[in-house]
Amino acid sequence: MLELQEKPLSADEDINATAIFDYSSYYEDSVTFSPCDYVDTQNFSRAFLATLYSLVFILGFIGNGLVVCVLAKHRNQTNLTDICLFNLAVSDLLFVLTLPFYTHYIVVTQWPFGDFMCRFVSGSHQSGFFSSIFFMVAMTLDRYVVIMHAHRLARYRTIKAGIALTLFVWMLSLFISLPDFIFTTVTNNSYGQGCSYNPKNEDWKQYSVVTTNVLGLVIPLLVMVVCYSRIIPILVNMRTAKKHRVVKLIMFIMFVFFLFWAPYNISLLLKFLQSKDKIPNNCTWDRNLRLSTAVTEAFAYTHCCLNPIIYAFVGQKFMKRASQLLKQWVPGSTRNFPDSSFRKSSVASRSSDVTFTFIM
Numbered sequence: 001m002l003e004l005q006e007k008p009l010s011a012d013e014d015i016n017a018t019a020i021f022d023y024s025s026y027y028e029d030s031v032t033f034s035p036c037d038y039v040d041t042q043n044f045s046r047a048f049l050a051t052l053y054s055l056v057f058i059l060g061f062i063g064n065g066l067v068v069c070v071l072a073k074h075r076n077q078t079n080l081t082d083i084c085l086f087n088l089a090v091s092d093l094l095f096v097l098t099l100p101f102y103t104h105y106i107v108v109t110q111w112p113f114g115d116f117m118c119r120f121v122s123g124s125h126q127s128g129f130f131s132s133i134f135f136m137v138a139m140t141l142d143r144y145v146v147i148m149h150a151h152r153l154a155r156y157r158t159i160k161a162g163i164a165l166t167l168f169v170w171m172l173s174l175f176i177s178l179p180d181f182i183f184t185t186v187t188n189n190s191y192g193q194g195c196s197y198n199p200k201n202e203d204w205k206q207y208s209v210v211t212t213n214v215l216g217l218v219i220p221l222l223v224m225v226v227c228y229s230r231i232i233p234i235l236v237n238m239r240t241a242k243k244h245r246v247v248k249l250i251m252f253i254m255f256v257f258f259l260f261w262a263p264y265n266i267s268l269l270l271k272f273l274q275s276k277d278k279i280p281n282n283c284t285w286d287r288n289l290r291l292s293t294a295v296t297e298a299f300a301y302t303h304c305c306l307n308p309i310i311y312a313f314v315g316q317k318f319m320k321r322a323s324q325l326l327k328q329w330v331p332g333s334t335r336n337f338p339d340s341s342f343r344k345s346s347v348a349s350r351s352s353d354v355t356f357t358f359i360m
């Protein structure tokens with residue numbers, strides 16, 4: 001988050017420092033420099049982030065909550081893809097459930113929830129972030145296996161394999177997020193209590209930037225590009241009317257992931273380089289980086305609202321289940337999917353079965 005309200009995800013300083021002026025340069029040479037004025041930047045960021053976080057929380061909670069409810073209701077018909085989709089929705093729910101705490105923090109500029117919640121919210125935020133990314137990678141690899149090695153590896157796509165994969169991803173996510181549980185603490189400042197990521201060792205600050213960029217963007221994007229570049233030619237040669245829709249969906253998944261997360265990761269990297277004096281560290285640069293970090297972060301977080309649409313709601317099978325569930329909750333709110341159209345979507349041929357795996 002912006003240094004004004006930076007969360008432990010990327011903070012080098014207090015998560016919600018309300019100091020208006022930065023006097024660091026002023027004391028280096030009081031004749032040449034004047035303190036940096038961040039009033040406009042902080043006021044914009046406070047209003048912008050509070051609004052966007054609230055919207056992301058509402059939309060993300062509804063969308064991912066519906067995915068969880070639908071898949072839980074049909075757990076007896078689950079498969080490896082459904083397990084990954086279920087955990088992806090749970091990861092996004094964990095992520096968005098931390099946003100109300102940060103929204104409150106941004107608005108009141110105080111952390112009233114205590115040291116335990118400071119650590120827990122920060123660690124949960126990171127765990128939700130990484131597990132969401134990792135389950136998207138798992139779904140990409142699963143699709144690759146289905147298309148490229150359907151006969152040889154199909155027997156390994158079992159419920160037990162799904163459970164083992166789930167445990168591995170969650171344990172890995174928690175392990176990577178351990179520094180946030182450990183080093184995030186409540187701090188007493190001139191304006192009151194804050195919640196910040198304060199490792200004593202400089203290497204742990206670099207760790208946060210490296211893991212976010214490498215594990216949160218570079219490796220997942222690389223996996224998607226490599227797998228889907230092999231999958232697309234196979235799909236194009238299949239004799240099925242759905243192939244064009246599936247290819248477009250694949251391209252959309254990669255494009256949206258890069259579009260939403262790359263700007264934020266670039267902002268974090270520039271911020272890190274600035275702290276190492278690799279790029280200018282004057283008021284203009286600092287103000288622009290604070291602003292870009294706030295905007296790109298809020299933009300990136302909206303990706304968790306799109307995951308249900310991309311991975312679940314585009315599929316006719318899932319839409320049929322969701323429609324049935326919503327009809328039970330709110331009678332007359334939805335129309336039934338014609339059984340004939342649903343049967344048509346479950347094509348009997350091998351190529352169409354493979355395609356159907358993509359669109360749920």
